[in-house]
Amino acid sequence: MPQTGMHSGPAGATAAADPADAEAVRRAAARVRDTVEGVFAALLDVRDRTAALVAGRSPGPAGLSRSDLAELRPVLFGYLGGLIAGIGFIAAPGLLADAPWYLEWWQEDASGSRVQLLRDLDPASSAFYDYTHWGWYTGPLEGSERTICGPYVDYLCTDEYSLTLSVPVTVEGVFAGVAAADVLVRRFEGAVVPALREVPAPAFVVNAAGRVVASTTAKWLGGSVYRGEPGFARHPVGDLPLSLVVAGTPGG
Amino acid sequence: MAASGSHLAVFAPVGATGRVDAVVRRLADAIALGVLADGEQLPSEAELAGLLGVSTVTLREALMALRQQGLVETRRGRGGGSFVRTPSEPLELGARLRAYAVDELRDLGDHYAAIAGAAARLAARRALPADVAPLLRSLDDMAAVSGRVAGRAAGGPSGGPSVDAGSAALIRLEGRFHVEVAAASQSARLTQEEIRSQADIGPLLWLPYGDADGHDEVTAQHRAIVEAILRGDPDQARDLAERHVCEAMERLIELRLAVD
Known part of the structure; x- marks a missing residue:
């Protein structure tokens, strides 16, 4: 079962040479990819439904309002739960006719009930929540089709160590806002670590910046930073901004 | 985010002892020092009690004390609620x-x-x-x-x-x-x-x-x-x-x- 530490000499080649091990790495990467793609599939649905609402309206006082966005709720509720701890649409400032800033955002509270996240969205208020600085907003705004933010301490929404995934909502080429979802790191771990464990060597998932998301080794726990290490190799996870790092295997 | 981190702090749960006093002290400091702005509406009683981790009875008692100090004004009816009143006299x-x-x-x-x-x-x-x-x-x-x-x-x-x-x-x-x-x-x-x-x-x-x-x-x-x-x-x-x-x-x- 799991071999620990670095591999060297002829033994070090086993993980690389053994087709079964290469297969375990492939499967682990596929599990990570499918887990994340499942969340993105939900976001693409939210994106399309939001875009349809926006497309039906003209800008100005008769345009889209907060109550129109409430039509998204049955869809959002359908996706909430399991891996997704929070999901919704974040309007670009100025999109709505009746509010300069708005989030149609729902999350599960500690008891598992659905609650709408209400933040102060009055720009004149001292508590004003300016969401346009956050990576999950700037990523899609700047043209990224799929953004993965974090893991980070999400002290404004989940109050936990989380990932936020987001996609842009555009209508006729004009940016209307983002569809986004929060995934708690501990639930993400629960979804992918069983597959990582099948790899007979220390293995962990890192984001594009090198932050560890989930891991099978205490040396590289979620939250730590992987800056490259001799004896470890990165494997791509689909075309996502994530990698699977495995000890003693040649990179893909 | 802009300033909402500081609001989370103001509304984080208070400790177990002297709850009314603790709520009064915290909100009074935040109001007197301007962390909560003049005219700002506080969350509803139920919501605020939930955020602070106190009962609505405790919260109502605290709001009453704050009203007496002139730091909070409560309006009834439609568009009503509790609003922050920044004292006009210099901070003591x-x-x-x-x-x-x-x-x-x-x-x-x-x-x-x-x-x-x-x-x-x-x-x-x-x-x-x-x-x-x-x-x-x-x-x-x-x-x-x-x-x-x-x-x-x-x-x-x-x-x-x-x-x-x-x-x-x-x-x-x-x-x-x-x-x-x-x-x-x-x-x-x-x-x-x-x-x-x-x-x-x-x-x-x-x-x-x-x-x-x-x-x-x-x-x-x-x-x-x-x-x-x-x-x-x-x-x-x-x-x-x-x-x-x-x-x-x-x-x-x-x-x-x-x-x-």
Whole structure:
């Protein structure tokens, strides 16, 4: 079962040479990819439904309002739960006719009930929540089709160590806002670590910046930073901004 | 986010003892020092009680005391609710400080320094450029606000509200800065503890210095903490963050000792 530490000499080649091990790495990467793609599939649905609402309206006082966005709720509720701890649409400032800033955002509270996240969205208020600085907003705004933010301490929404995934909502080429979802790191771990464990060597998932998301080794726990290490190799996870790092295997 | 980190702090759950007093003290500090702005609507009674982790009975009692102090106004009916009333007379710091025993301040400082130090140490080990970006933005925002405050102090008219908008903004930004350092540690619990410490003493602790030297010193401390995190120097980051809290608390205790 799991071999620990670095591999060297002829033994070090086993993980690389053994087709079964290469297969375990492939499967682990596929599990990570499918887990994340499942969340993105939900976001693409939210994106399309939001875009349809926006497309039906003209800008100005008769345009889209907060109550129109409430039509998204049955869809959002359908996706909430399991891996997704929070999901919704974040309007670009100025999109709505009746509010300069708005989030149609729902999350599960500690008891598992659905609650709408209400933040102060009055720009004149001292508590004003300016969401346009956050990576999950700037990523899609700047043209990224799929953004993965974090893991980070999400002290404004989940109050936990989380990932936020987001996609842009555009209508006729004009940016209307983002569809986004929060995934708690501990639930993400629960979804992918069983597959990582099948790899007979220390293995962990890192984001594009090198932050560890989930891991099978205490040396590289979620939250730590992987800056490259001799004896470890990165494997791509689909075309996502994530990698699977495995000890003693040649990179893909 | 803009200033909402400081609001989370104001509304974080209060401890088990003396709950009415604790709620009154916290909201009164936040209002008197401008962390909650004049005219701002407080969350509904049920929501606020839930946020603070107290019963609605406790909350109502606290709101009644705040109304008596003229810090909250409650309007009935449609569009009603409880609204913040910033006192028009100058801030009477002594009155605010009398609500805290010296021993209590010392203990709050010990606890807060431990949290801030541990968070800064981990931040220096774990922060990536994306985690430091909000800290740099907060430093810039603080510099912009103090520039405005200094400009007005030099030539502007005196008088006006008890707490000027500049010092209230600085308190909020200082709170935001410390929550961002804690979040850079990647620890949700340390971040929650940081928010709780701010709730307990933040508005008074981060009261801006009246003189330019004291202000420059605080600014230099912020920069040094960020630089130690950027350099990846955990020991230095911890020492600086601890000292930052300890010196602020020492100043507050000196002020407290001066009132009877």
